[in-house]
Amino acid sequence: MNEKIVIVPCSGIGKTYGTVSREAAYEVIEELRPESAQLVPLSMLVLGEENARAAVAASPAITIDGCKLACATKMVQESGGTIAQDFAVLDVFRRNRKLKPQGIAELNEGGQQLAHALAEEVAAVVDKLNGKVETGDEKLRSSAPCF
Amino acid sequence: MPNLPQKKVGIVACSGEEMAEGTVTRLAALKVLEELRPNETVTICLPLFLAGGEGDRAFARFYPTIAVDGCALRCAARATEQYSGKPAASVVVTDIVAERGIGPVAGLRRLNEAGQQAVAETAATVADLVDTLLDKKWSRREGRFLESEPVMQEEAVAKSAASCACGSGIPVQTVQVNGQQVTLIALPPLLAQFKQMGKRPSPETAAELLAQVKIYNDVPDAMESQYQEVLAQEYALFCAEGVAA
Amino acid sequence: MAEFLEYTLDKFTFKVATDRFYNPEGVWAKAEGNQVTVGVSDFFQQRNGDVAFAEVKDVGTAVAANDEFATIETIKVDVELPCPVSGTIAAVNEKLELEAEVINQDPYGEGWLAVIAAANWAADQANLMTPEVYFEHMKVQAQEEAENL
Known part of the structure; x- marks a missing residue:
């Protein structure tokens, strides 16, 4: 199976959380796991765009939500996709309390570090999922978080 | 005594995360919301049309909206029309880039110079549209401007600013x-x-x-x-x- | 009286529960005998954003009215909360430890912060705002702070 793992970040522009989620997603697809992860924009899922729906249907998705409304997770589910793991920026901040993000157009240092920490977590899940995809080992799927 | 909200314009950016023009839509929308027309605009999050339920669709029905799209797919405009109502205006970054001879836009996370120019041009276009919409009466039903008479302003709210759609509702x-x-x-x-x-x-x-x-x-x-x-x-x-x- | 007073500003609607009293900072107090449950208002939680951490002083701690009894940290701000009542902290909402977002989800219910065994509720109550007075106070605050919402 050659499908890349799908990452769907929040697309909110009203709060810093959305920016953190996008920055983390970009870091994963551009730097950390460019060969094994791809980004699917939320707006296309909202529209029901065929290619976006096909992408989430073909591969487990990692969603990154900026707030409790969890748009990314809900939209992947609405689109018929499978959520491999859903991340919430607030929870990541709880695990990294010193990294307080600020800024929407441009993140402060804390926000960038928080995005990096989140990206590392997302990359780890990508690795686990790819392990599952390559080996067909069902045990790995069951051991991955939030299945 | 509740106030009748001041008439504002909702900005719906596609935010298309997979292309640099999507980044342009976000930054242009933010520029309008925070710098150019902070007291006249409200951000409407596109995914909230579905994820946030009827209340968020009501926001976009309540306010005239401007869809800001990155490409010809026009996700923001089409989804707004699909789930709420026809946008009062629509701009597409690739059109603006072509019309104004801006070079190739690049950089998902950090826009290149052309991208930054596209942000400025798109934001200025949207700000002009905001002014137009606030001066004219827009019919959602007919999808066009009515006669060019000025819109009677609702009871003015003393001060308000750009804000997110998350977690609230119009009565x-x-x-x-x-x-x-x-x-x-x-x-x-x-x-x-x-x-x-x-x-x-x-x-x-x-x-x-x-x-x-x-x-x-x-x-x-x-x-x-x-x-x-x-x-x-x-x-x-x-x-x-x-x-x- | 209705369960809530509601105020809509721009695209935000703020509710004020009518069965309790408030201090100016938006901390509410609801008494059953001398057991006073305290929490934060809907306006407080919307203004300050999603709560990441909420820490209340330990059970058994004596608090005086207007003394800090809890701290709330959101991604936006850290806020120290003044206690609306004097007494001893009798219980702390255990949900806050792992699910502090309950404050945002249900500020007048499941998102309560603590129960205070009040030393003199009648005296404290006299210094708090009725829902109607807090409602007016909140409206002014909301208009002033609309830029940050």
Whole structure:
């Protein structure tokens, strides 16, 4: 199976959380796991765009939500996709309390570090999922978080 | 006493995360919301049309909207129309880039110089559209500007700013028109405002109320008299409840 | 009286529960005998954003009215909360430890912060705002702070 793992970040522009989620997603697809992860924009899922729906249907998705409304997770589910793991920026901040993000157009240092920490977590899940995809080992799927 | 919200313009950016033009839409929308027209604009999150339920769609129905799209797919404009109502205006970054001879836009996370120029041009275009929309009367039902008369400004809210759609709602009220349930956006604050202005229940007041209701709701021409009758009843009830309380 | 007073500004609607009293900072107090449950208002939680951490002083701690009894940290701000009542902290909402977002989800219910065994509730109550007075106070605050919402 050659499908890349799908990452769907929040697309909110009203709060810093959305920016953190996008920055983390970009870091994963551009730097950390460019060969094994791809980004699917939320707006296309909202529209029901065929290619976006096909992408989430073909591969487990990692969603990154900026707030409790969890748009990314809900939209992947609405689109018929499978959520491999859903991340919430607030929870990541709880695990990294010193990294307080600020800024929407441009993140402060804390926000960038928080995005990096989140990206590392997302990359780890990508690795686990790819392990599952390559080996067909069902045990790995069951051991991955939030299945 | 609730205030009737000041008429504002909702900005719906596609935010397309997979292309640099999507980044341009986000940054251009932010520039309008935070710098160029902070008191006249509201951000509407596209995914909230579905994830946030009816309340968020109501926001976009309540405000005239400008869809800001990165590419010809026009996700923001089409999804807004699909789930809420036709946007009052629509801009596409790739069109602006082509029309104004801006070079290739690149950089998902850090836009190149052309991308930054595209942000400035797109934001300026949107800001102009905001001004246009606030000066004209927009009919969602007909999807066009009505006559060029200035829109009567609602009771002004002293100060307000760009803000996110997450977690709040415009008051709505459900009424029966010809035996069918119809949800009217902004009716509760309109009733309260009319009462505060000392307007007595009467056919004239009902007509005025209808005119206000039509700003925020689609009222079919053929149904206006029925709507007016219902509004007269609702206003009389509203006033009577106040007296009883 | 209605369960809530509601105020809509721009695209935000703020609710004020009518069955309790408030201090100016938006901390509410609801008494059953001398057991006073305290929490934050809907306006407080919307203004300050999603709560990441909420820490209340330990059970058994004596607090005086207007003394800090809890701290709330959101991604936006850290806020120290003044206690609306004097007494001893009798219980702390255990949900806050792992699910502090309950404050945002249900500020007047499941998102309560603590129960205070009040030393003199009648005296404290006299210094708090009724829902109607807090409602007016909140409206002014909301208008002033609309830029940050």
